[in-house]
Amino acid sequence: MKTVYLANEIIHSFLPIDERKVQNNWNAVRSSFTHKIIVLDDDPTGVQTVHGISVYTDWDEDTIEQGFREEGQMFFILTNSRAFTSKETEQVHRDIAQRVENISAKLGKPYLIISRGDSTLRGHYPLETEVLRSTIEENSGSKVDGEVILPFFKEGGRLTVDNTHFVQQGDVLVPAGNTEFAKDRTFGYSKSHLGEWIEEKTKGTYRKEDVTYISLTTLRSLDYEEIVRQLLQVNNFGKVVVNAIEEADVRIFTTALLHAILKGKRFIFRTAAAFTKVVGDISSRPLLSREELISEGNDNGGLIIVGSHVQKTTDQLNELKTLSSLHFIEFDAHLVLNKEAFKAEVERVRLEAERKVGAGITTVIFTKRERLDLGVGMEEQELKLSVEISDAVTSIVRNFSVRPNYLIAKGGITSSDVGTKGLCVKRATVAGQIAPGIPVWKTGEESTFPHIPYVIFPGNVGAITTLRDVVVTLESK
Structure with a gap:
């Protein structure tokens, strides 16, 4: 197999899709599927592909019941578990699964649960889905037949071909295991073939030979019967890897999946954002404009928080x-090792940013670009320090005395913490995307700044110019 592919070469090497036929087949089964769809998001970027959907930032029983009782079929729970320790992640997912199962039984409403993970394969896998599975089985008395792995996300250039997951870099597709994301200090991996990746992450509990693979050839042949047959044979929490290079591939698979579910099969899902849009039957909409987001009458500047340390950010x-019109402040996060100096640094940054934003100047607060490195074997300690740093950054937003015209947070964990601990959002509505793969929340009445447009900018999405382009859009009058 080639090490890299040209993206256009791959896309044009498979049978074209009859979109009309795909849509008709989808429509024929979708109306029969009435499960409540619950998406557990390990950072807030999982709403990249949806709009008009509620996002809840806690998982109390009352909150989950509110989601179940909503008119809409889908709701998101932002766990932000990528910032958690393994122990914290395990407890959160056990609590959520138990409450979801209880409320489902109480209301007589079946559900489908999705663990929305990173399209570059980082996160607490397989821990999260294993805990969901075991808790659901313990509380429901029924078995979960399988787990669907579907990390395709076209907007971010994440394609799965020949069972191998790729990240698009320019015109080239690079195997995910050869990218900087695979070298993540907490969630690193070496395999790009998803069967081998599953074997690696589960330490051999699930072997690549035992994985069910849904091929692009089968998908493009519209062989729904074959896909249903494959799914009906899955048991004992067997893994299902789905290849995809276009959203239509996901729709073809999901059509077959719904047939299998309606025949009694039960799955848990570890997917990127594309699957949530398709299974939730969310329509596409144009990118958001400044006029849709910014209310006239506020002459203050915007506030931009940059925390992600991936090279793309x-x-x-x-x-x-x-952009010479912006003001930039570097926040020295390494001072976290000196508590008094760190406290003074937080105060300095906040006061300077308040002065500038209040004067109508959009201000960028960015953390020191060098990652704090405590050495080999100190990953959990580094994660705890990163939480302290994030808490400090979010306190700047929470205590900010000036209402910004808009707020952008760069990085998955950063944007989650800014949303929940800085803006104190309990429930937000997803407005749509301001650029491909970059969602916008409208904050709730309870938040620090009610109804502010909050741009959630993943660390690993966009071209070099995308952040600049988004800011130019929001600044243009």
Whole structure:
């Protein structure tokens, strides 16, 4: 197999899709599917593909019941578990699964649960879905037949071909295991073939030979019967890997999946954002404009928080610095090792940012670009320090005395913490995307700044110019 592919070469090497036929087949089964769809998001970027959907930032029993009782079929729970320790993640997912199962039984409403993970394969896998499975089985008395792995996310250039997951870089598709994301200090991996990745992450509990693979050839042949047959044979929490290079591939698979579910099969899902849009039957909509987001009458500047340390974010930050109208403040996060100096640094940054935003100047607060490195074997300690740093950044937002015109947070964990601990959002509505893969919340009445447009910018999405382009859109009058 080739190490890399040209993206266009791959897309044009498979049978074209008859979109009309795919849509007709989808429509024929979708109306019969009435399960409540619950998406557990390990950071807030999982709403990238949806709009008009509620996002809840806690998982109390009353909150989950509110989601079940909503008129809409789908709701998100933001766990932000990628910032958690393994122990914390296990407890959160056990609590959620138990409450979901209880409320489902109470209301007589079946459900489908999705663990929305990173399209570059980072996160607490297989821990999260294993805990969901065991808790659901303990509380329901029924078995979960399988787990669907579907990390395809076209907007971010994440394609799965020949069972191998790729990340698009320019015109080239690079195997995910050869990217910087695979070198993540907490969630690293080495395999790009998803069967091998499953074997690696489960430490051999599930072997690549035992994985069920849904091929692009089968999908493009519209062989629904074959896909249903494959799904009906899955048991004992067997793994199902879905290849996809276009959203229509996901729709073809999901059509067959719903037939299998209606025949009694039960699955848990570990997917990126594309699957949530398709299974939730969410329509596409144009990118959001400034006029849809910014209310006239507020002459203050915007506030931009940059926390992600992936190279793409640093490159995007450097490109943003070419906008001379913005003010930039570096936050020295390494001072976290000196508590008094760190406290003083937080105060300095907040006061300077307040002055500038109040004067109508959009201000960018960015953390020191060098990652704090405590050495080998110190990953859990580094994670705890990163939480302290994130808490400090979010306190700047929470205590901010000036209402910004808009707020952008760069990075998955950063944007989650800014949303929940800084803006104190309990429930938000997803407005849509301001750029491909970049969602916007409208904050709830209870938040620090009610009804503010909050742009959630993943660390690993967009071209070098995308952050700059988003800011230009919001600044243009």
